[in-house]
Amino acid sequence: KEVFQNIVASINKGERLLAILIDPDKMELERVSDFMSKVKASIATHIFVGGSTVDPFKTDELIQKLKGLTELPIVIFPGDVSQLSSHAHALLFLSLVSGRNPEYLIGKQIEAVSVLRTMNIETIPTGYLLIENGKETAVERVTQTKPLSRHDIQHIVDTAVASQLLGMKCIYLEAGSGAIQPITADIIQAVKEELTIPLIIGGGITSKQQLDNAYEAGADLVVIGTAFEENASFFEELNT
Ligand code: 1GP
Numbered sequence: 457k458e459v460f461q462n463i464v465a466s467i468n469k470g471e472r473l474l475a476i477l478i479d480p481d482k483m484e485l486e487r488v489s490d491f492m493s494k495v496k497a498s499i500a501t502h503i504f505v506g507g508s509t510v511d512p513f514k515t516d517e518l519i520q521k522l523k524g525l526t527e528l529p530i531v532i533f534p535g536d537v538s539q540l541s542s543h544a545h546a547l548l549f550l551s552l553v554s555g556r557n558p559e560y561l562i563g564k565q566i567e568a569v570s571v572l573r574t575m576n577i578e579t580i581p582t583g584y585l586l587i588e589n590g591k592e593t594a595v596e597r598v599t600q601t602k603p604l605s606r607h608d609i610q611h612i613v614d615t616a617v618a619s620q621l622l623g624m625k626c627i628y629l630e631a632g633s634g635a636i637q638p639i640t641a642d643i644i645q646a647v648k649e650e651l652t653i654p655l656i657i658g659g660g661i662t663s664k665q666q667l668d669n670a671y672e673a674g675a676d677l678v679v680i681g682t683a684f685e686e687n688a689s690f691f692e693e694l695n696t
């Protein structure tokens with residue numbers, strides 16, 4: 457249970473955690489070592505690996521390569537059962553609690569058990585909430601679920617609290633990869649106020665200002681993918 461315990465310990469010390477999300481479909485193996493040298497010089501604390509459509513072998517291959525290049529914990533943020541790899545340090549064991557598709561609430565999780573049985577990997581039970589951001593996201597398309605309205609903050613808070621009561625160890629508020637509008641400070645604040653477990657925020661964060669806003673509002677761990685893929689100077693921007 458090391459990865460989760462270390463996350464909690466860091467949060468208790470007041471540290472701000474940042475995960476760089478690498479999509480195995482978009483990261484060519486030849487580019488990994490250069491990318492990881494930038495990660496090393498950055499404020500990143502975690503590597504997340506995942507995407508909504510990924511060739512099963514690619515995830516494992518990428519994680520093995522990453523392991524030789526970083527000391528940071530590598531956490532699988534799976535889009536599907538095919539993305540499990542015994543080489544990662546931990547797996548976010550997600551349930552899409554914002555949606556009403558039984559496959560993504562419990563079906564995929566049951567499917568994953570026969571694979572997990574063959575691996576010795578830490579699992580972190582995570583309540584995953586998709587929040588509308590202004591455009592349709594890959595999560596919505598793949599899972600055939602509707603995101604929660606960003607205006608109904610009470611419903612978002614109640615969903616997060618229900619997940620905590622069910623025993624989830626983390627809550628992940630997701631605006632979707634490449635979201636137009638990241639999760640707003642109002643939502644983060646309201647959810648954080650009622651949670652005792654770590655709060656992860658991701659989707660559409662493309663500037664240092666937006667990152668700081670998320671932390672100020674109460675995010676414990678922020679996940680950024682697209683900004684690192686599309687803007688080579690984003691690493692430097694974060695270090696200023
Ligand atoms: C997506 O929350 C993550 O699942 C990160 O989103 O790619 O927009 O940073 P971005």
